Amino acid sequence: MTETTLLTDHQAIRDWAGTRSGVPAIRDPAALIGITEPVLMIKFGLEAYADKDDSGADRPDELGRPRLVEWDEWFDLFDKNQLALVVSTEIEGQPDEFHEFVRK
Template sequence: MEAFMTETVMLTDHQAIRDWAEARIGSPAIIDAQASIGATQPVLRLLFDQHAYQDQDQGADRPSAPRLVDWDEWFQMFEEHELALVVAQDVDGRRENFHEIIRR
């Protein structure tokens, strides 16, 4: 098996982030601080494919489940906490969901 290193790109532009997520059927979500063990502030997430809908359906049973939000709410928090989205660089024939939300 051949190992390869995926290059990453840091995104801060709102439209670029939204385009990246939507190309992978991603939705913005937030986990409330009081619901997340050890969290002192809400946590931003991107949910992909059917996972976004599964988490919403089970939210009442799982208080720490991500809550889908609109992009405006997500980006407001993104800017307040000076965050960036690190993603795998697109490669021809492959579209990866790898991402990490970090401080700028």
């Protein structure tokens, strides 16, 4: 079983994400899929910036799309919802992207 670490410190979270080329993102509420609150995300690597050309009639706006945000906006939501970030404990030379959000 993988060991985990609980992160709540903003700089520690930024450092963890930055080591893995992670950037903050928020998926806005989307009634069509039943999301009523914004959802925090961390997007990694080039996936965060890829143009998926997912607009058009076959992808309604009501599905909600992740949008890249500044860390300040991300941490406002993180703190408001009293969250912590669970991550895999570091193994030297093997940065793992596993993470999940939990309530403090």
